Amino acid sequence: MIRFENVTFRYADSSNPALRDVDLSIDEGELCLVTGRTGVGKSTLLGAINGLVPRFTGGHLSGRVDVAGQDTADRPPQEFARLVGVVGQDPLAGFVTDTVEEELAYGMEQIGLDSTVMRKRVEETLDLLGIAELRRRALRTLSGGQQQRVAIGAVLTSHPKVLVLDEPTSALDPTAAEDVLAAIIRLVHDLGTTVVIAEHRVERVLQYADRLLHLRGDGTVRDGDPATLMIDSDVAPPVIRLGRLAGWDPLPLSVRDARRKAGPLRDRLVDRVPPPTPAATGAVRLSAEHLTVTYGRTIAVRDVAVKLRAGEVTALMGRNGSGKSSLLWALQGAGPRHRGTVDVTGVDPGEVGSRTARSLVGLVPQNASDLLYLDTVAAECRQSDTESGAMAGTCRRLLDTLAPGIPDDRHPRDLSEGQRLALVLAVQLASAPQVVLLDEPTRGLDYHAKRRFTEVVRRLAEEDRSVLIATHDVEFVAGAVDRVLVMAEGEFVADGPTADIVVASPAFAPQVAKVLAPQSWLTPEQVEAALEAAS
């Protein structure tokens, strides 16, 4: 269905090719998972499938890419729309209409489907993705995860033969991610759709993949059976790392397979306990009472009270649309607030100018790239150091910790998604105020980048700041935070130490906890330390 013949692609002004000598052939009905570190070229590979690369990106492509026997160089990408459905990393940027229903119908209108077929498929898709109640909503008022579901729905309706999905679950809560993947798998089984998915949260997709394409980082691609490539892949989810520690062969790809093998490992760990989370004793840095946020008749945040302490890292979790972003913006002061007060060292950030508010509470938003406006990476870093009064080079060093090797003179627009996010985090965190709020900060970050980001967050806590992170990334939460707050329909429904909240939760438990239950280990690192101590 998809063939790459000796494909090499280089972006203009780039010294190294993003793709090098790539030869592959993907059959009809295969589900391929594309993995690789941040910025290795996953989106570029995906873009080449429908000709967006090089037609819209510029740069030079040699070799040949064809889909269903048609050379992508011969036709503009629009003509491939019937054949190839694409969901990019930024759903909002891909929307062409204003409302959910219009967006779901648009693709089908373009290929001239009959109106009765269109009606039926819109209804099916609304149900399939659990977005029926959003049908008449304006797209720009949806939460991040709601937008991502609509973007996926909008390509599913026209039943393309090939689906290309770039990080399709990055903004989805764990349950929604499973539902969306189940809907995609159904297309693979029922219609023989060929699916190519790039995903950093490999744990979410690996068990469904027929095949793995791993980008090594030099533009070349390793292509093979998932369990075999995972033996030494530099991108490995927790279940694989646990399998390597325990010496399981073949490596289990799913929690279910791992549980079947886990008895002896549980026995080895039985006399050990995971390190407890120290109780937070720092001063209260932020205290909010009776916070309520409404949009028209929608109550997004309902009479919420919260205290954040110095030295504490807290995760804010909960279903898509449960009110997390609305709460963060209300705490920072820039977002709407219907009722309630926020107190940061005696000042309410909602009552002062935006500059003062920013010096009290920093917020890195979900669509973080809006914060970048200069022409080069170096200029953004210099500006950040100057504004925050930090020593020259502070921001750049932070960037190199998160995503090494980005050239100084690259335009932020030309960075990969993960690289751009790393830049925004570096720009914002170089001048971190006492309270730092982060909205989905691990999108686009590979496992190594996430470990480094965890270190950065822990350092902020050691410097006595308080950090609140809205996130759906259960594996990140397991390794990085002290406390978890869970929101549902605008209210807190749980609040406590990480292990207490996540271990028994079907939605929020990390893979290691699921495999080793009833023991309460959260991460491969904890298990590794315990095994070392035991031997």
Ligand SMILES: Nc1ncnc2c1ncn2[C@@H]1O[C@H](COP(=O)(O)OP(=O)(O)OP(=O)(O)O)[C@@H](O)[C@H]1O
């Ligand atoms: N228009 C461009 N000009 C120059 N370099 C670019 C351009 N677009 C992307 N790049 C570079 O090409 C490399 C591959 O980018 P790509 O977006 O394919 O990575 P990725 O693996 O999808 O990353 P992520 O995991 O962050 O999504 C990156 O190093 C990026 O900086």
Ligand SMILES: Nc1ncnc2c1ncn2[C@@H]1O[C@H](COP(=O)(O)OP(=O)(O)OP(=O)(O)O)[C@@H](O)[C@H]1O
């Ligand atoms: N401008 C707006 N107008 C109307 N409704 C809105 C607006 N902004 C947000 N909402 C609604 O308020 C609710 C809370 O949205 P919010 O973005 O805070 O959720 P969230 O928990 O951050 O979601 P996600 O996990 O998907 O990012 C959602 O139902 C959303 O559709």
